[in-house]
Amino acid sequence: DTGVSQNPRHKITKRGQNVTFRCDPISEHNRLYWYRQTLGQGPEFLTYFQNEAQLEKSRLLSDRFSAERPKGSFSTLEIQRTEQGDSAMYLCASSLLQVGYGYTFGSGTRLTVV
Amino acid sequence: LAKTTQPISMDSYEGQEVNITCSHNNIATNDYITWYQQFPSQGPRFIIQGYKTKVTNEVASLFIPADRKSSTLSLPRVSLSDTAVYYCLARNNAGNMLTFGGGTRLMVKP
Numbered sequence: 001d002t003g004v005s006q007n008p009r010h011k012i013t014k015r016g017q018n019v020t021f022r023c024d025p026i027s028e029h030n031r032l033y034w035y036r037q038t039l040g041q042g043p044e045f046l047t048y049f050q051n052e053a054q055l056e057k058s059r060l061l062s063d064r065f066s067a068e069r070p071k072g073s074f075s076t077l078e079i080q081r082t083e084q085g086d087s088a089m090y091l092c093a094s095s096l097l098q099v100g101y102g103y104t105f106g107s108g109t110r111l112t113v114v
Numbered sequence: 115l116a117k118t119t120q121p122i123s124m125d126s127y128e129g130q131e132v133n134i135t136c137s138h139n140n141i142a143t144n145d146y147i148t149w150y151q152q153f154p155s156q157g158p159r160f161i162i163q164g165y166k167t168k169v170t171n172e173v174a175s176l177f178i179p180a181d182r183k184s185s186t187l188s189l190p191r192v193s194l195s196d197t198a199v200y201y202c203l204a205r206n207n208a209g210n211m212l213t214f215g216g217g218t219r220l221m222v223k224p
Contacts, residue, residue: 004157033211033212035214040216041216042199042201042214042215042216042217043158043212043214044214045211045212045213056211089155091157091158092157093157102148102160102163103158103160103212104160105156105157105158105159106157107155107156107157108155108156108157110155
């Protein structure tokens, strides 16, 4: 297993376009998380899944954002009608359910909206 | 979740021991203290986690006093490659999402 994989690594898009990012977690991990990180700030929680169920969504996740995790495996994060303020690094992490187990993050997808 | 406070930045030199202190006055009984390291253009990486007293692994040591209102991450003999942002977090044992603060930017100089 090579860890959490995110694709693409970089995405440049024009304002108003839709973008979709993919995350492949560590295969035996039940939980999958999405975070957003802007320059100089710590990551901010967006949403998380336990298996295929989306259990929590942050208020940061506006109606233009949607996340899915079909069959409890990979996940996608879609942003519709992108805005310049959406420019950020989008990080995915996965973990086991058990207490005391650290989260494993992917390397992120850097989105630039021009 | 308890709010954590840590220095914005620290400088050190190669070979020195670095101690980064984190305050968490409102830590709850169920909270663990967790530290992550982040290099530029990479996701955070789990370093160490503890509940109280001392925890040591191959990378770092974590000291948590009896009152658990603070903790100290100790990095022995740092090298240039330890230059990164270090985040202190309190997480409850339900394993829900992590809440990151601004972290401490450690700069290791030659």
